[in-house]
Amino acid sequence: MIAALLLACCLAAPADITVDTEALTLGTIIPFPPGDARASIGLGYSPQPGLARRFLKPELVAKITTAGLKTDDLEIPESVLVHRRAQTLDAEQVKAAVQQAFARQYPSAVFNIVSTDIPQIQVSGSALDVTATIPARADFSAPVFVRIDLKGPGFSRSLFVRTLAEVQQPQLVLKNPVAANAQIGKDDVEWQIAPLHAGPSVGSMEKLQGFVASRDLQPGQVLTPDMLYSPLLVRKGESVTVRATAGGITIAATMRAKSDARFGDTIAVEHLSGPGGTSARVIGTRTLETLGVK
DSSP states (O other), rough: OHHHHHHHTTOOOSSSSOOSSSEHHHHHSSOOTOOGGGGOEEEOOOOOOOOOOEEHHHHHHHHHHTTTOTTTTOOOOOOOEEEEOEEEEEHOOOHHHHHHHHHHHHHTTTEEEEEEEEEOEEEESOOOOOEOOOOOOOTTSSOOOEEEEETTEEEEEEEEEEEEEOOOOEEOEEEEEOOBTOOOOOEEEEEEEEOOOOOOOOOOGGGGTOOOSSOOTTTTOOOOOGEEEOOEEEETTTTEEEEOOOOTEEEEEEESSOOOOTTTEEEEEESSSSSSSEEEEEEETTTEEEEEEE
């Protein structure tokens, strides 16, 4: 009987407690028995990892009485200090996430992460999932800021870490000088492992077809789209050669272009005399191939 009475009056809140949850309830502080409605009374959010939040006794009592529940079986100190469990951000885990991000974004590249500046910050004490994201158009001639996302039970946070990296991957590089407005042939370029910088590079030999140099180009330069432009190969009203192939036989006719066009464009062409015409695709200077006869 005495033991039962002692148990009934011993629901005591500690003066100091450490938790690892995002939200606080009265049950986080006081060890209520299962089914006690008071355990679910909300106290708001936990403090940030490594910090603390103080609750005064009148505040806790008011929460319970407002809910229409009893307090006479509770022992609550004048204040309760709630700490959030914390740990220092694991630098090795962040480095591994950054390494994985580079491997994922540049699968064909050779890269070396020179340095990663990882802040000494407090994070949730639970196990964390750490992922990294590299900017889509990163310029590795200077440090880049990699996004780090931290997620765990009741905890999430994002931060950016300054990263210095050397990234090289196969790219088309000029091996011969090319004058402005001249066509770049397959013999003028070669695949080389070259440093990766901001902006795209020309990704295949096929991309050179129909393009010429926009300026004088020198050997050793990585070929980028801004070095190329597609000139007009057909002008409206001029005579063009239109070819049609069927059964291994090619025939050609002289026709008139009805619009300006560049390599790969499809335009309408018409007979020089009489009605009729067709659609044709530009394959060279004033040269087209038919898509079908009208």
